[in-house]
Amino acid sequence: MNNELIDAVIQSRTEQGSGIAVLELVAKDGKPLPEFTAGAHIDVHVGNGLIRQYSLCNDPASNDAYRIGVLNDPNSRGGSVKIHTDFAANQTVSISAPRNHFPLNENATKTILAGGGIGITPMMAMAYRLLREGKDFELHYCTRTKGAGAFEQELVAEFGDRVVFHYDDQDKSQLFAPQTTFSPVDPGTHIYVCGPTGFMDWVIDNAKKIGYPSEQVHFEYFSADVDTTGESFEVYCEQSDVTVTVGTNDTIAKALQKAGIKVSMSCEEGVCGTCITDVLEGEPDHRDHFLTDEEKADNDQIALCCSRAKCSRLVIDL
Ligand code: FES
Structure with missing residues (x-):
């Protein structure tokens, strides 16, 4: 693992959707950043000793810049709020080289990507990669309310009808239905899910209930409520x-x-x-x-x- 930190500069910051800051980071020395693969994340040193992980959501074919989306989550342990408060364009930040614990299986004959809320970020890098490789894929983007999500225009422009939006506050007929979307079980299909814990548990449970083996269901949790107590x-x-x-x-x-x-x-x-x-x-x-x-x-x-x-x-x- 490469533990060396990279000095990066926030090239731009834009606000998107409901409380999402999109940051583009470039190397301070002007050189290309280390290459990354779809599903990778970087550590961002937020300050006060806080280190947080954010998925890279730009096209992995380009390493001129890294792009991350940060949801302002007041229930988080302070990292995202600090980024929203303190991080501005032209500021220098320390980041790690990309690491990938959520890689794409590029031998899949079909890929179904399901992003809930800010969980869309790794899915975007995957969609860019799959598009470039000419692979069969669909991207499902679930948000609580219409207009709350980030990147919507870009998703439509880049991925056309491969992307399907699902809004919790809209007509029931357009809600994400994993049972239908994942059926029938196909040995060449791989499912990827990222988002809030409840969303992920629900999607993963459905995929497994339908009969997908765990090696075809891939996930990356952002956070979790873990009970760490027990016998000594x-x-x-x-x-x-x-x-x-x-x-x-x-x-x-x-x-x-x-x-x-x-x-x-x-x-x-x-x-x-x-x-x-x-x-x-x-x-x-x-x-x-x-x-x-x-x-x-x-x-x-x-x-x-x-x-x-x-x-x-x-x-x-x-
Ligand atoms: S510190 Fe992240 S899994 Fe333990």
């Missing part, structure tokens, strides 16, 4: 030769930090993957929304920020 257990860090006790209301990460062991973290709610660590012994109690069902079943990785143990002792590779 021990964690032994093999590299550091340190054992910590994780209390009922503690997380593994917090217990390790108290013992002076550095844990890389970003979202702290099981969605970004930054804290994923190898498990050498023991059975994790997975609470994250990052690992796939198959990865969870393998029990050889754990999200230290939220997951716990189903046994009295875990051994991790740290």
Whole structure:
């Protein structure tokens, strides 16, 4: 993983839809930015030690600039509000190189993209890529109210009738219906979903109920309400030769930090993957929304920020 920070300049900021700031970022030194693939995100260093992840929503064929959309969410932990308040055109910000935990399967014969609210952002980069590759795809954009979404004109101009808008406050006939959209199950079709947790859970559940195997249903959570509490257990860090006790209301990460062991973290709610660590012994109690069902079943990785143990002792590779 490339951890070097990039000095970027906010080339432009525009307000779109309902409370969405669209930022275009370019390298301060004027050079092209690192290349990225559809579904990638960057870390944005927001200030006061806050680091937040935002999906890149421009065409991955161009790395002259990165574009992100930031919803002003007063219920967030402060990152998006700070960006809305503090970030202006021509300002310098520190960002990471792009990372992609949400890649496109480019062997799919058909791709269905479902974006709820600000979850449209990674879907746009995917749609640009699929369009360039001449692939069969459809993009469903769900928002609470007509006019609340960003990028609508661009989506129509670029993707034409491949994009379908669904508004919660409009006629029932145009609401997104995953059961209908995803049927019948097709082995070559891959489904991608991003948006608010409830929307994502609903779409993923429907895809699975219809019969889609998890390897054909791809998702990226922005945030999650995770219950991190549970029975106390021990964690032994093999590299550091340190054992910590994780209390009922503690997380593994917090217990390790108290013992002076550095844990890389970003979202702290099981969605970004930054804290994923190898498990050498023991059975994790997975609470994250990052690992796939198959990865969870393998029990050889754990999200230290939220997951716990189903046994009295875990051994991790740290
Ligand atoms: S810090 Fe993001 S998954 Fe743990």
